[in-house]
Amino acid sequence: MPSALPEGDPAPADGSLPASVVEGADSRNFGVYVHVPYCRVRCGYCDFNTYTASELGGTTRDDYAAQVGGELALGAGVMRSAGLPERPVSTVFFGGGTPTLLPATDLACMLDRIRAEWGLAPGAEVTTEANPDSVDAEYLRTLADAGFTRVSFGMQSAVPSVLATLDRTHTPERVPLVTQWAREAGLQVSVDLIYGTPGETLTDWERSIDAALACEPDHISAYALIVERGTKLAAQIRRGEVAEPDEDLHAEMYELADARFAAAGFAWYEISNWSRTPETRSRHNLAYWTGEDWWAAGPGAHSHMGGVRWWNVKHPGAYAQRMHAGVSPAHSRETLTDEARREERILLETRIAEGLPTDVLTASERRAIPALIADGLIDGRAAISGRVIPTLRGRLLADTVVHRLIAT
Structure with missing residues (x-):
């Protein structure tokens, strides 16, 4: 199940922010994150705030774009009331979950609302995550036409047995197709990999690296598998059904990836991220690592503004109730x-x-x-x-x- 929300001070019902967020705001970029909490299946290693159809408790995703639109409008009003300067959005990131389980027109609608509330800066980076089996060529063209500039595919592995252990639903053969379609649509392409899955060998990992590089992406992320408490994978390890991750093997896998990526012309710019050029780095993720401002919309989403961090109610049903009532979905916050x-x-x-x-x-x-x-x-x-x-x-x-x- 998804991890619990952190503790904090109660958030105001109107979402208002303290005056301190204004200090230094002129020197900080502003981004928007949209959390889409829906998944077709729950991967055994995942503790993100995501929900399959059976876990939605009677809510549906049909009006989700309208709910998020309501929060974005609320956010723009809160920022104006706080006295924050007018700043166009530098980066937008749709994450999840699987954002591309929603119709492409829904993602376009939410991006249009961001434009309407704040405007997009020239050259703004607009990314969505996608599972390889959740998009086709037409879907990707629709995103590009709407103003998306990047797509990040959850490839994870090119080895069927590893994908099965991770409960991934796509086949390795799907990844080259979707990356080609994305490039043809004019989108930058990133692929995400996971290493250290129980049973994965160094040879398996090398095969996944080779497959990822063969797709000619602009950006690669490679994350060591972390066994999170409360996940299916943690229970399997506890019962002795699969082996615990091997830290020494993790290190070998990282060193192999870094060497192979470098040989292919990629440079690391964050511990788990490599880009073909400085221009193809994920500027949105860099904003997190360098303390910029962002508004995060959706259930359980975490925002940050000038040293104030807050997070929304967790379940999509609770979020929908707040948005239908016209009140802030913020649950708690902290001032650092x-x-x-x-x-x-x-x-x-x-x-x-x-x-x-x-x-x-x-x-x-x-x-x-x-x-x-x-x-x-x-x-x-x-x-x-x-x-x-x-x-x-x-x-x-x-x-x-x-x-x-x-x-x-």
């Missing part, structure tokens, strides 16, 4: 202290290729840098130039890097 924001910046910016400016660190924290260089965890030349940038070994031990910086 300056120190919490600084530590979060350390956590996130040590994950990206540009790294973390060393002047963000205290004098005590900076004293950890020589040992991190000596242990091969951060780049020595970059550190001398004033930035903490992880090496390949540092990417594999990212939590260690952060812990040693902030624990001094």
